Amino acid sequence: MKKNLVCVLCPRGCRIIVDSESLEVIGNACSRGAQFGPQEIISPQRMLTSTASIKGALHKKIPVRTTSAIPFDQTFQCIQEIQKLQLTAPIEVGQVLIPNILGTGVDIIASRSLCINLP
Ligand code: SF4
Known part of the structure; x- marks a missing residue:
């Protein structure tokens, strides 16, 4: 299943799509988004x-x-x-x-x- 997410790691806010099975990420403008997407599917984390x-x-x-x-x-x-x-x-x-x-x-x-x- 594909999940539409917004990467929150910088103000650019890339709209990314993550495959929840393969954890493949598309739409990210940098490598940080490629890490954020799968992390958001597996175990979302936030600074507080x-x-x-x-x-x-x-x-x-x-x-x-x-x-x-x-x-x-x-x-x-x-x-x-x-x-x-x-x-x-x-x-x-x-x-x-x-x-x-x-x-x-x-x-x-x-x-x-x-x-x-x-x-
Ligand atoms: S993918 Fe990279 S450029 Fe896009 S919002 Fe995330 S950190 Fe920023």
Whole structure:
């Protein structure tokens, strides 16, 4: 069976067709699309960005992200884990906030630094 997909790895958004049996890909403008297509059929994965609560900083939320793509079907559970975080400033960009989230081998890290907000 042929599956029509859009490659999401870059803004070009190539419309690709993947044969779900042979995993042959057509319509991709580069080799990354040839890897994305079969991966999307076998086990879709996505990078995750979100925000977490933080105390003692200028802002009440800090942007966070995964260090690499996670299984798409675990996205909602990961967001729930991120929502449980109760961080306190200071936080450094790249600081690991949740190591190996849900046993995926992927860490949740801070996407920016937030220092202590002095009164
Ligand atoms: S196939 Fe290559 S050029 Fe096309 S959207 Fe994917 S990454 Fe971008």
